[in-house]
Amino acid sequence: MYLKQLSVFVDNKPGALYAPCSALAEAGVNLSSIFLADTKDFGILRVITKDNEKALNVLRENNFAVKLTDVLAIEIEDVPGALSKILKTVESMGLDVLYMYAAVGTSGKPVMIFRFDDADNALEKLRDADCTIVSSEQFFA
Amino acid sequence: MAKPYNPVSAADYLPRHLLQEIQLKRLQNIIKHEYDNVPFYRQRMDEKGVKPEDIKTLKDIQLLPFTMKKDLRDTYPFGLFAVPMNKIVRLHASSGTTGKPIVVGYTQEDVDSWTNCMARALAAGGVTSNDIIQNSYGYGLFTGGLGAHNGIEALGATVVPTSGGNTERQIMLMRDFGVNGICCTPSYFIHLCEKAAEMGVNVKALPIRVGFFGAEPWTQEMRQRIEEASGIETFDIYGLSEMSGPGVGIECEHHCGLHIFEETFYPEIIDPDTGEVLPDGERGELVFTTINKFGMPMIRYRTRDLTRIIPEPCPCGRTLRRIDRISARSDDMFIIRGVNVFPSQIESAFLSVDATALPHYRITLTRRPDGLDDMLIEIEVREEQFSDDMRKMNELQKKFSHEIERILGIRAMVKIVQPGAIPRSEGKAKRVFDLRNTTK
Structure with missing residues (x-):
């Protein structure tokens, strides 16, 4: 049920995003979602792609520090209040969100990507709740 | 692992009393030579009221003034040479971090003596005439390249004089020539291993078995990392241009400190603050006197390197005393x-x-x-x-x-x-x- 997300360590300096993105482009890796978190010193680029193996290899060949992690994709309605509703559920279950960002699923509906501190626990709890968890197959369909 | 005995190493095993006899004769000889031929040093000795005849025992070396790196700069370029220029066959120079470089000059005998020490250093690491050694120390004014080169040839081994740089070609030659050993800085070898991995070359699968690493201080952790990444045995080699270059000291197969080629370089450990000589075993600044170098002898040269002389004899049987690996060079x-x-x-x-x-x-x-x-x-x-x-x-x-x-x-x-x-x-x-x- 998880989606694999690839994280890349990048310096916080001009041009730092170009190198990993162009390496992925040259390898023909299509990015389904991308999100950057940054501090004053460095950044972490998070991407979701169907071609994890290829992406991982090409980034490592180009000397990047990379990591694959499990994230949960939850589809929500494209209406006001949809996000706060899901966050309320998350909060009531006491789940710790490390970070979160939005993507667009194949259905055209928004998909929220959640990185939980304890992904297994989150999956188990959210399954029982009224949540549309998007599997990898559905996400890339 | 015991290394095959090489006759070039004979001087490593001299009985201590014989070694000390040689040291004293050489010391007396070099001090007289220095006093007679280097006005700068004669003035220093006169100021201290010490004459060459006052050196009657090895301990009397303590009467002599120190030489500092600053003295080499102040007398740039040839002020400390002790022979006429027509006796000098080679010059080397180190990059000066603050302006003027440090220049060193060698007579043919000096080059031969340096070569002999370098050959013994390689022999201590088990290198023989059957080996192919890649020399990735920089060739040129830096003493590393030519110093190691001469030693490799003197031993009868095959030298691949790659010098530094062009890492990809270095890796290709290492693989294609079936290189057994390498001389370079430890940080460069780490770089080489990383590059080899990127190129898909597995250094562990190559014939290379030994590395002589020096010219910069390196840690035990770096050694482990190198040995794990490459599967080679690493030898710490110590040297500095002011003495001759690489080959002042070397680890033996026991890797417990570096043997100093004492019949050529007389070591002392001093308290860096007071200049007082410390007994073996105590940590302080390493001071050397080149007792077999005539072009530009160095008397009680303060290396700024901090270490101690290891008092216990080494299990390898060499009678040459050892120093601890240099953990800190005060230059850095x-x-x-x-x-x-x-x-x-x-x-x-x-x-x-x-x-x-x-x-x-x-x-x-x-x-x-x-x-x-x-x-x-x-x-x-x-x-x-x-x-x-x-x-x-x-x-x-x-x-x-x-x-x-x-x-x-x-x-x-x-x-x-x-x-x-x-x-x-x-x-x-x-x-x-x-x-x-x-x-x-």
Whole structure:
């Protein structure tokens, strides 16, 4: 049920995003979602792609520090209040969100990507709740 | 693992009393030669009221004045030469960090003596005429390249004089020539291994079995990392241009300190503050007298290297005394906000955060307009340390900074950077970039 997300360590300096993105482009890796978190010193680029193996290899060949992690994709309605509703559920279950960002699923509906501190626990709890968890197959369909 | 005995090593096993006899004769001879031929040094001795005849025992060396690096700069270029120029067959020079370089001159006998020490150093690491040795020390004014080169040839081994640089070609030649051993700086060898991995060359599967690493201090952790990554046996080799070049001291197969070629370089350990000679076993500054060098003898030269003489005999049977591996060279030391900092202290801070490997790093010192100094330490992140969780990355950065502050007592700006962000040096690793205008 998880989606694999690839994280890349990048310096916080001009041009730092170009190198990993162009390496992925040259390898023909299509990015389904991308999100950057940054501090004053460095950044972490998070991407979701169907071609994890290829992406991982090409980034490592180009000397990047990379990591694959499990994230949960939850589809929500494209209406006001949809996000706060899901966050309320998350909060009531006491789940710790490390970070979160939005993507667009194949259905055209928004998909929220959640990185939980304890992904297994989150999956188990959210399954029982009224949540549309998007599997990898559905996400890339 | 016992190394095959090589006749070139005979002088390594002289009985101590014979060795001391040779040392005394050579010392008396060199002091007379120096006194008669170098006005600078004669004046120094006269000021101390000491004459060559006063050297009656080895202990009398303590009567003599020290020579400092500054003396070499002040007498640039040939002020300390003790023979006429027509006897000098070679000049080398070290890069001066503050202006003028340090120049050293050799007679043919000096080159031969240096070559002999270098050959014995390689023999201590088991190199024989059957070996092919890649010499990646820089050829040129730096003593490393030609010094190692002569020693390899003198031993009858095959030298591949690659010099530094062009790492990809170095790896190709290493593989295609079936190289057995390498001479270079430890940081360059790490770079070479990394590059080989990128090129898909497995260094472990190559015939290379031994490496002679020197020209910069390196840690035990770096040694482990090199040995694990390459499967070779590493030998720490010590030398400095002011003495001759590489081949002043070498580890034997027991890897417990470096044997000093004492019949050529007479070692003392002194208290760096008082200049007083310390007994064997005590840590202090290493001082050498070149007792078999005539072009430019160095009397009680203060190396700025901190170590001790190991009093116990070595299980290898060599009678040459050993020094501890140099953990800190005071040359690399810098002073910031009144605190003396050795890069090795910063390395130990890194290792206490993560002991698996020493990261690539760079220290940059800058001065603010108000006169306050800043120290920026950039550390390359390794993939095993990387987390997609920002909090963990911030914590890692904080841990580095806390450890550095704990060890140095001053705060540094610590910044984690991408792998490969810090340029690799192909020769001596330059870790410290002092951008302060210290001349004011």
